[in-house]
Amino acid sequence: MKYFLFAVLAISTLLSFANATDQSPLLLAKPKIVGGELAAQGDWPWMSALVFTYSDANSALDVAGTQYQSEPFSYSPSGQASATMVDCGLGDDLCHLAENKICLIARGEIDFSVKAVNCQAAGGIGAIIYNNISGVISGTLGEGFIGNIPVIAISQNDGAILLDKLDSIATINLSVKQDLTQSASCGASFIGEKWVLTAAHCVEDANIEFLKVNIGEYDLSNGASNAKAIKRIYIHPEYDEGSTFNNDIALIELVESSDQTAVKLLDYNTSKQLAIANSPATVIGWGNVNAYGPNDEPPVNSQPNQLRQVELYLLSNEECKDQLAQAYSDLNNTTYSSNQVGITNSMICAAFSGGVQKGSCQGDSGGPLLVNTNEGWQQIGIVSFGVGCANEAFPDVYARVGSFTAWINNITQGIAIESSYDFALTPQNKAQTTPLTVTNNTNLIANLSFTLLADNTSSNGFSLNTDNCTQLSAKQSCQIQVDFDAKTLGKHKVRIVINSNDINIPTSQSYLSAEAIAASNNINTQLSNGSSELRWFSGGDQPWLLDNTEPAIMSGAIGEDQQSAVILTFSGAGTLSFDWSVSSEKNIDNPDESFGILYLIIDDEPIKFISGEVAYAKVIIDDLAVGEHQVTWLYKKDGGTNEGTDKASLKNVIFTPTVTALPSPLPSPSTSTKDSKSSGGSAAFILLIFSLLTLRYRRI
Template identity: 40%
Template sequence: MIKFSNVAIAVITATSLSLPAVSATKDGSNKVGKPIISSKIVGGEEATQGDYPWMTALVTVSTEVDTTLTVGTDIIGSNAFSNGVSGDATAEIASCGLGGEVCTEVQDKICLIERGEFNFSTKAQNCEEGGGIGAIIYNNESGPLSSGTLGDDFAGTIPVIGISQEDGQALLDRVGEIASISVAATENLVQDSSCGASYLGNGWVLTASHCVDSEASASLKVNIGEYDLRDGAENAVDIERIYLHPDYNDSTLDSDIALLKLTQNVEAATVTVANKTQTESFENAASLTTAIGWGGRTGYEPGEGPTSDFPSILHQVNTNLMTNEVCAQTLATSYGEEDPALAGITERMICADVPDGGKATCQGDSGGPLLVQEGNEWIQVGITSWGSGCAAKGYPSVYARISAFEDWRLATMTGITLLNAKTFPTIRVGQSTTQTLTLINNSNSAQTIDLTTSGTTDIVLNSAACQTIEANASCDVTATYTPTQAEEVSLDITITAGDTSVKTYGASVNGRALIEATDVQTAFASLGTTASWYTGGNNAWMVNTEGHVESGDINDSQYALLETTITETGTLTFEWFVSSEANEDDPEAPYDALYLVVNGQLIDFISGEVPFTEKSVDLTEETNLVQWIYEKDGSTSAFEDKGALRNVSFASDTPVTPPPVEPPPPVEPPQPRSSGGSFGISALLLLPLLWMRRRFK
């Protein structure tokens, strides 16, 4: 799945573990049920300034020093180094290699130096000591030299600029020609867009959840009414709070919608949002749509890419809506699947396409609006979310269907909602863990609150601090999970306000526990420690008739986990086996695999047909949580479809075994893959499954 953003693969920030992209597809991107990369406008054109006054850019704002480089009549792109000095220089170009020693034959010339081996400051100083009056440092790998520092202690006095590898190598053939370089004395405020959005008014912005679901979102600002990214950075507004939809699934990109509350109200035009009736009417009529954004303009087939050619000017492209049934069938056919249900299109999504391809959103357009024009009014029906490839024939672009989220949107903007409700860390039966949820009142009056629950009794809610909540205020609710058996559980939370006219939207919290695997402990008695073994997930590990320990039967998008805690330093040795669907095109992005994780860090994995092979790993902590996880992707089984272990042993570094201690706290997972589906490794360990669909971010 491609989430439509500026990056080739949207990164999920994890507190501990990032496994390889196990959701990759056989062609590298488009396997059914996998996430994708982000998108931009392909096959479109520049928008007319003023046509979309509510169009919004999610931006990062920074300062930049202006530089210039001219050789003859050619103007070459360049960048400044931080901690450099301002100045101008015009002189012949002289080559100084890597600049590791004082440059020779550069008196009163501009030094051309390759990046590598030595600090930038050393290169610049060696140019100046040789008599150079300016320095050009070019990259040693493809692309521009867009960032670099000369260091806080740089004492040079000559201007220094950076350029791309391609431009630097071209200048090697122009040594002796006259060049002019300039580094400005003052900094300018600049912005870089990562996603689009639309303005709803009263300080509220609508975008895609995958645009704002990482820690990096803390640095984002919002620029309303943006058109040309090259100016207007000073207009960017801070975000006060991010509201991800509680059912947002960062793997399937279901419920990919978010609201942003700004720190101030902005007086600007607002977009009209389609209701359910309008959306269905437009969809059934295959209405002409317009998508807008600053995404890449280079299309590519699934498995290829990424895109390129990102514009500064807002672009637009026209496609046509299609029903979800047609969209799912089209994608399934392109994926080589018979069942349209495997295409990953839910009732909370909407699709648009042109039959011959060549026009679509792409990386960088994520979060932007999909629009239908009715008379003189633009109506937003979707939010750019994901696609396979960009503008490829047979692969429609997929958007979040805004009308499916009307209750949540209105309750969030004008009523009472819960934030932070998520899946608990996977823990062992008998343990306990607590998470804090935030109740927010965005209505214009104080409210008495009644929280009621249904579902499991293993999760207990404490809402004593939230019996009354002031207008535009928040309070904390705690949820404590103490599993009594190894099963997936859920607690649904309903909010009732004292004023029943105030809209509310509740949430669910979920948990899954591991049970002690006594048969596994018996099989691995040779381990030589007092460690206990635990298993769980969608099925348990068990001892087979040959005395090996193997993963239980699981279905697509499920996992089976086996873990133990070793409270010593030393070397763990075992033999492991797997018989699974492999990704022959990209072995580092397996489909189904057996993973080894130690203390939350991925150590290794095996996939395909791998006979029992010995593996050793050094355990360096006083307490080591060791996990083996067999996980399947969203479709297809191959071979025996399982992992197995045997001959597990441990050699301690010390003759004395420390007393047992509690295992380290489990890694906190993100939202489950879906509100009612399996948790999978991605939910358990923050696995970024981002290879089939590409996020248009």
Template identity: 45%
Template sequence: MHNPIQQKRALVTLALTTFMALPIASNAADSTTRPSTQANTNIITPRIVGGEIASQQNWPWMTAYVLTSQAVNTSLSVNSALYQTQHFTSGPSGNVSGEIVSCGDGLQPCVNVQKKICLIKRGTNTFAEKALNCETSGGVGAIIYNNVEGLISGTVGTDFSGRIPLVAVTQTEGEQLLDLVGETAEISVSAVSNLRQDATCGASFLGDKWVLTAAHCVDSSNAFLFQMNVGEYDLSDGAENASPIANIYIHPDYDADAINNDIALVELTESINAPAVRLASDTTTREAAIANSTATVAGWGGRTGYVAGEGPTSNYPNILHQVDLTLLSNEQCEREFSNGTITNAMICATSIIEQGSCQGDSGGPLVINTNEGLQQVGIVSFGVGCADPEYSGVYTRVAEFTDWLDALTEGIAIQQLQDFGIVPVNFATSASLKVVNNSGTTTNVNFNIEGDTAFSLDASDCNTLAPSASCQLVVNYNPQTTGDDLAKIIISTNDNIKVSQAKLVGFAVGPANSLSGVAGPSNNNLSWYSGGDKAWVSNATEGVESGNIGDREESILLALINGSGSLNFDWGVSSEVNEEEGEDPFDILQLYIDGQLIEYISGEVDVHTYADENTPLTLGDGFHLITWVYSKDPATAEGEDKGFVQNVTFIADQVVTPPTAPTPTEPTPSQPSSNNASGGATTWLLLVIASVIWVRRKSS
């Protein structure tokens, strides 16, 4: 498969997936609900269920993968009960109390709310309008509750003229407050903001500047926006201790579909003075699993369990929690999953009661107590349901990756994967990979490619590396045939220094001249390509449609455009609909521009003009790759199961040629009498574009 979107939907008879629900910080000690991004699937990333508060001194190397932000403290209490709240950006500060009055959707000024607090449901008018309707009626504060699950993250706008404090609560808590109409509520919104952190995964500190976590935690384009908070215990404070990330090394054989080799090494910008966890050896891990030894997992994930097919979770704590489980051999674990789901890169832990890890605990450590103290045997990876006693939790087996970790932390480290994405055949592109000498020895470094000849190297900047020095290795990709290209960069030195490797991936599609004039008017600035599992074909009525693909396949249409101008097209789709926002997309038609995902559509969407605020897409100078990909999963097939594209039109900008200066009759010292520069047509086939980035699957 060559899907640029990780479908992660089906494997054997179970729906296997990993995902993270980004937490919303609470002002109370314990959060009660968080919005879920649960996909239409049973297997999720874990959190602690049925456990207890962890002892801080036992987890000094525990690390939280956090997003820090300046936030306003808010609170809401009714009859001494605290509710989870969120402030509205640009909203006024203040402390008020008053009787709760239900004001419906807040579309009109509220009745009988003088010196009272308005309880308003989110609806069609703006938050600012709701607040002003409350204030003009005499209300002293407002509580706005969501009309879908999860907290509201909203604003009243920078030009908001209201003066009453307002807070947001979840749909569930808003409905609970409806039963408390007439009771006295107290609202507090701080006038100043403070730094806070939201944890989305756990991790473990290996010492110096290295942190270990799950690959699926950091496998996203915004991973570097997060930080690692080493030695964290209580998420409600300590956000200022979080450390920026310098590099992320995801294992090159990480498979997001099978959730295999789910491991990543994170390098921080500076060394941290903190205790480090010890990793268990292969022998220790194997013997502990065979003996069904007790293992302990810790994290900040939600604490509400559910069986396969149900969910989502809730009740996320700020304080680190832990739970004891029983290790299983892989043979024991495979009986629960079957069909080769459990690999040598995994280890399982279970409980006969509803205990385990789940959403929010991903990336955290699974440890055993040995004669030499606590040692980490696993990384929280995935599970079926959440603490479902019928299924064990699955963890990355750390001992399988000690050589890989050592090569990165103590030897010559290189970016682990370079994916060139989907390009036209005979189209040359390049990228730079950072190489770092993490050993203590100056060494000569050699680079070779093992695999497809579509890749080549320029290592002129990387011949010799001193300790801690880095260089840029240039990798060229120029596919001569269609289909997948795969290779590895093999590193060697003149010393016995450990070395890492890098995987190179690319996919080429062939010319589709028959689509010229069908997908859109013929144009010298535009060339057509198609491929994948099935190429796009002419539609019986108009335009083109994706090929007849099967489960886990894709059909690719690519337009190569030369020069600046405006682009417009019509598109539509007939497929299974993606009903829930935030779930892993499936059966979709995707639009990419120069490797960046712009939008996708699914369901029954009539062919219509694509427009951003009713204006065509504007392309700058140079070459551009416009790619449409229809891909599908094996869960359900609905409609025609196809994507459609019509009327692709590119209008090139007019080039204004400046007036030609008169030719002098005699040469002067400052102007030669002849032009010695050699001319020639540099075709698109020879173009090297270093900026083309494509987010594709990282499976081997």
């Protein structure tokens, strides 16, 4: 069964509504789609779109008459540059031979924007940045890029070719559309001043450098000139990102306030009364207009640019539970009770009537479910999840806004703290630290204290340093330091409680979590002959296992929404190579939405991933810098069906240290005066390691 959040995982996917001709419940053939209703412009001034903004650009690279594949960096200026090239290495300093030349720069170590600025500061007229792994870079210089030379990206292989053609004339052509283009990822609603409400699953992995909010949006094709920057995101601290999606709500704080009309939020008791009465409700958004059954693959995306709306009717939670229990029972030929379907008091359901299928779908996530009261339109829900799209047997499920009134008030009108932080899988005895921002959103001076409350007595690896936040002026922020020392194996979770000396100042709370995982001597023996230089760890829902048929390892047997990881820590500069494979379910219709994925993460940065049926393939990572490194291979499964052998495998993992010649020793009376050099022998270290880490956008 396909069980989908109504969110869009691919940047290019937009929002709308599903509306199909009538058919019997649970029919698995794709129904005929007739589309939703076009909203009237101006009717929903608080409707907002979470958008990725980018410059629509094209690039071309010609070197000595040969065309090379290239990609423009986002926010690169337009322009043409033609000259010979100069090797600028990593571009981490001024390239002193770049005067009137094109800089050829390797990816790694520092931001793309710094590389480009260093090129221009040395007199370079254009920059070509080549990858340090296979494929062409897809990156950004950042919205605040101050350079004015064209900057493009090429592959690792083409970079190696051009290093041998530095004396050839290279010509860069880069054209950029002036207006920023936008792609909507989710809906949202403006609730006043600088605050926007959306679904937690829309923003749980968001990078606010690239995500913006377009308040009062109607037509997405008009561009992103009015999109507002995000200052901070607060996800409900008890949001369950697993199988229940409970507390699927988040607040977005904008950098600047807006005078746009705000939507009113409906209280909990009134929402219950309206649901019991099966009152009408309207949901709006830009999501997919194609309905489909619970076992169908989602059809080809069909998202309108203009805002759409559809009218549903509310269900009481008891009615919703009963309908879902019956639908699951019919679908799976077994019996489910109403208490097994996962509907909580913080959720509300809506369905359609009248024989025409309609409802929210992929891309509508985070948008508002609204009711028309004697006080005008009020928001009763937030689009959260459903089974299939616009399926008669399965009501759509929304986060009930009235359940979160206190939390919203504590954040927007009180002392706000970042909602949660997960140190994830941490090798035993490793210490980690992170700052958390605390903000006083009141007009009062607040004297604060902080308390850690553990879920169990073993969660004693956390500690706080709150010296900078004991007193906080109105509208000011500070940072506390959170430390985790992974001495005790297992999962750990604590809650940060903020206490104020003024009962009129509401406060919020934050959750901290981590899992300390054990060293794996078996993997060390299997892959690195027991080397003391390599420190191996494995864990997650299941540790990795030895492959008894060859010197390899494979992921543990995990279920839906689980993960299996292995971690290696080591020191030194050098090159990493390995062979990896995976056999898993893959979404054929949208390859960006893989269902079983093997990730490679190095030093907290996602490098690449594979999914589906992939035979052993070699990967080479060059230019690992001096210092401590943590390499992670992480296999994750979604909550869908199983395909293939459902496992990931790894072998031939080799780390080759960089060899640096030592300076000749000074002569002494007791030794020969001949120069001596350190030998160049390089021991090959076989290594492997997995760990769950929060994926971040890779910029270097």
